[in-house]
Amino acid sequence: MDETRKTLAFVAAAAVVTAAAFLAAPADPTPEAFSDRGEAFFPDFVDPNDAVSLEVIDFNEATGGINAFSVVFKGTRWRIPSHHNYPADDKDRLARTAAGLIEVRKDDVVAEIAADHEALGVVDPLDESVASLSGRGKRVTIKDGNDNLLADLIVGGNVPGREGQYRYLRVPGQKRTYAARFDVDVSSRFGDWIEKDLLEVDQARIEQVILKDYSIDEGTRMLDQRDTIVLSKGDPDWTANRMRTGQKVDAVKMEDLLKALDELTIVGVRPKPAGLSRSLEDNDEGISITRSDLASLQQKGYYFTGDGQLVSNEGETQVSTEDGVIYTLRFGEIVYGAGDEVTAGLIGAGSAGGVGSAGGPDGSGGPGGFGAGSPAGPGENRYLFITTGFDAGLFPEPPRPADLGFQARADSLWTDAERTNADLQEKHESWRQRVDTGRRTSADLNARFAQWYYVISAESFDRIRLRRADLVTSE
Template structure:
């Protein structure tokens, strides 16, 4: 009996000890810092087509300045407010960017200590209280209509040893995460605009005139060096003033036509409102300019002669197409600088001659040349239109042919005039900026495009 009692006592003590051990043994638990690991950054943002605004604030450590870039859909149009509201080709690109933002997750927690923000590169570029000019990240904000914020985050430095990962922080929060970033968030102006500037097909070009001249601004004189007139003759090109032993270099000509077809820009500047209005209506009313317009033109390298001819200080190129539209490309002053100084003309750039001069102003106008299409004779009458074609006389049949030919001519005239007007309205508001490389490809000389005829082998 006594032994059984002892057994119960020892058994009870063992159970108590086991309970105490269970209660006091440390349990494995997930630290609060990692509770949101793997979660989406913006779970309420699910539809990429909601995004109507993308704003990116980058940071230039050399100048200590924030660099803003913005694309938005407003009043039925996509524009780039950071670049004078230039028209943007932004819908598809913004939707693609938004889709990438929707998918970003909090892959790993790094820190919530503000003293480590600089090392991670996640200091808000808009934070005026931060004293450090280094360690500032790229702030990206996506908004829907009525300025509803869909996503707002700061992209920091690359994570060492983890390819494709960056540090990311939400501006209103302390926590910094390691995030896999597969998003192409471009702030390059040329990535957001219509790349086909002239909207011309090289196979439709029938004539190119290269006017090689320069203006002596101090003397007010024009140095006319050469006018090279190139015309398409079947499948070959011919030039004016060619010697008997010369011909157009087909390869160089193809390169010139391709350069015109693929002409793109690196920046824009708005023209004064009066100048823009006059240029958009130039086919109807001609050009009427005020003093402010003249000053604007001269600063960019463009001058009007006493007889109303617009000249540029580095010559011009004229291009005629099968539509009867003549494009005139006038090359102006050199544009100095880089980055936003070139693409938008940053107000902070006080010295206009600062930086490399690798770009140039381009001024574009068009006109329709009706003489390209000779008017055919009209039908003597259109009585055939009220008859069944089985009752047509020979005269009716002839009148039908004449009527069809005249309608075709009228359609060409209407198409060319409409195209020229639309192009002028598009080009009227802007001085364009092109790279030196694009300028050199178009601004060819006679010696570049002509070659000695190859001797025919007997």
């Protein structure tokens, strides 16, 4: 009897355990879970050229804030609203991103309830109703020219155990989460969308570099002129002004300086006030500024001396090319911070409370200028103010032909005088084209530079802002 009772007790216990296990295990997928398998996420989105805007929202778990990046077609070109409407030079990237999203398919259903979203990394980064800061994905939104939604997707974590680029994906507002092949390059990095080559200069075409080593007393506006180093390209060696007997320009240091100028890249941008930009675009007329323009300049580390000369608190570098284009690089205040604090000057970017602000229409204001970052922040960078000019004196005008009568005759009938005139005309036309090209190049560059304060890395600054002792050595 006792054995019978024990047997019945074990059977009952086993039944309870089996029932509990059944209730705790995931339910078998319902037929509905497979109903959309293999379908496109956005079946109505078929032409990548319909896309005219992209927004990428990233969540920063370390700070509890979001980083927003957007690209929009405005007027006649692509621009980046999240970075003061700076031009997006990689215009094909959005089309590639859009085409990639069109191809994404719903491969497998992996979750049907919201409780699984955090573990899969597909919590909407904009969802304030979810208390947890972890498990938030990257939200990608694409719209057409009429602001109609073409694609809206939350990209979560990698799918373990799957070969290739498989990610967890979810459509905002829906509970179902999918595992799908996702090899779309959805970049929210400012540098991936712009032409980072700042000067667009070939180091082989640089003929002269002038390093003006000075600083300015921000209170008295007096310059401390320490040195002016004129480096001139020779054959084969570079030379410097005021070199003593037995001295030379260090070839390795000079090569690195030229390379630093060639490779100078944009880290961030700040818009100049509209009035200052318009004045700078027409450099031949000089610079005309208002009081607010002056404040913007000073916040970034730029000042006018008593005689109207624009100077910077960390000196300047002039670069002359064989094409006659002269770049003037003026180095201003330090820019601290990381991420959008540096790239766009967004105060509190990526911090709790969401996207920061640039403080004003020119992204400036306050001590050192809004967008200068926190003085205690990481990653020193530097403001850079660039202007260009054209040195027509490098190209003396050759003699003109005495007359152009040769143009009306076949060259087989030319006299010696006509052949001379033809040669003179060819040389003069070549000179004119070269001068026109140089002027146009300078004007185009100046129009672009006039609108922006640039931010460059501390490394680039240190490679360019050299002193005589860095460059001139004993033979």
